[in-house]
Amino acid sequence: MSKLRAFSSPQLDQMSTGNGETSSLEGVASNVMVLLKLIQEQNKAAIEENNGRSPQPVAGMLAILDYVRNRIEKAHNSIGKKREAELRRCNTELRRSNIPPHGIRPPDAAGEEKARQRKELMASSAAKKSLEVMCSSLGKEKEIMAMELARKVGEVAGLEELVNDLKAQNASLLAKVLTCAAEHRDKKSAGAERVPEPTGNNAAALQERNRTLSEQLLKSFSILSGIC
Numbered sequence: 001m002s003k004l005r006a007f008s009s010p011q012l013d014q015m016s017t018g019n020g021e022t023s024s025l026e027g028v029a030s031n032v033m034v035l036l037k038l039i040q041e042q043n044k045a046a047i048e049e050n051n052g053r054s055p056q057p058v059a060g061m062l063a064i065l066d067y068v069r070n071r072i073e074k075a076h077n078s079i080g081k082k083r084e085a086e087l088r089r090c091n092t093e094l095r096r097s098n099i100p101p102h103g104i105r106p107p108d109a110a111g112e113e114k115a116r117q118r119k120e121l122m123a124s125s126a127a128k129k130s131l132e133v134m135c136s137s138l139g140k141e142k143e144i145m146a147m148e149l150a151r152k153v154g155e156v157a158g159l160e161e162l163v164n165d166l167k168a169q170n171a172s173l174l175a176k177v178l179t180c181a182a183e184h185r186d187k188k189s190a191g192a193e194r195v196p197e198p199t200g201n202n203a204a205a206l207q208e209r210n211r212t213l214s215e216q217l218l219k220s221f222s223i224l225s226g227i228c
Helices: 002-006 009-018 028-049 055-098 109-194 201-227
Strands: none
Touching: 028 055, 109 201
């Protein structure tokens, strides 16, 4: 504990009053070393005695920290003031250098502004033309699609008309077939009454022919019915 008290307030008072008004960082490194040594000894004392930190070395360490912080702040402020003075001097020199000599005219700012506006106008005109071309192309595509749609509608209408015509023709054919079938049945019945019943091979041939014709008529009738 005697070592801890050796770095207490007397030495700190001497540090704070020696060069308090200076802004350099001289002596800060040595004070940091002293602070590290105090921290190490405080840790050793806390481990050996197991009774916590004593207030006097803690106060000394805090005083060293305040001293180091003040010195760093003063040095930082001094550097900032120097940089500010240098910047003011540089700005003054730049303003002086920007003043054109006697007889030399400065660059035409109005001409540069006109050139910039001219470029912007040309870019706007080019964009406008591009949009007009795009809109024209879209309009042409729309017209083509409308014409194609109208053509498809016409084709569908023509197909519907053709289907209706086919249905009418099928109905007419079906009516004719039914009429022919009825006439055939009438003729068959009338012929059977007038003509004597054939015998032998002739009768069998007539029956086979009638059966074939009847089957064909029935097939035609069923096909026409399915179509209608």
